[in-house]
Amino acid sequence: MPELPEVETVRQQLKPLIIGKKIVDISIIYDKIIKISNDEFKKKLIHQTFRDISRYGKYLLFELDDYTLVSHLRMEGKYYLRQSINELTKHEHVVFHLSNDMYLTYHDFRKFGTMELVKKGDEFLLDSLKKLGPEVNDTQLIPDRIYPKIKKSSRPIKSLLLDQSIMTGLGNIYVDETLFLAKIHPEKKGHQLSFEEVECILKSAKQVIQKAIDLGGTTIRSYQSTLGVDGRFQNELNVHTLVGKACSVCQEEIIKIKVGGRGTYLCPNCQRKESL
């Protein structure tokens, strides 16, 4: 499940491999991934050269000469660099044939990922990008920026942290880890939180995200970033996926509940519903 740290890892690994390479051809094997017609997609992208890869929240932005390809990996999307089309597996849906005779392929066995194409400079006019809040790892982001939205909401804090319009970058794994560090129960309502608690949550989120970026992200289930490099953050998890295990702080058993329809892991002792 790529969240901000995983997408950042993909960006860093892929960038030196494709910068300066021109797209000479494109094969679209499964076209629901892309939002426009196959013909338009090919017409606009063929002969364009990769100039940079940037990222906003969980979106990858492949910057070419005249267009930006905005890619969201959702749960299982991955990019691979292949030397031959003979290496393609059944879950590789879009193939970019590059000028150095390598193939950049998009792999996604759930087929949930999306690719949008936009004129360079117009990225934030896209519906998907324009509604995103500030990035959780933005050093300029201060709690005052998110506190008002949290304070007036009756939704559980877990749902608010997953809401990308308030703040972007956290997914299910890192929200659980963030709330554990902050010692906040995931079902606590937004309006029940003090400014100091929100401050603590933001600080914890930044800490979790930065550590995950430093370690190359988390490898859970099938998620593995480009080139088969495993992230190492899974060794640092305190609660996520650890149901039945002892809490690293108090030895209480980690439990799993559902919050807003999402599987949620927490320590019932460290993260009490009723606060002091």
Added chain:
DNA sequence: ATCTATGCCTGGTGGC
């Protein structure tokens, strides 16, 4: 306006 429910997908799991 604001929130909840549903659809998109497929591999893995558990029941029979």
Added chain:
DNA sequence: TGCCACCAGGCATAGA
């Protein structure tokens, strides 16, 4: 062993 219903989950969209 094989079949099948069910689950996971980020985000868009429809519905309440």
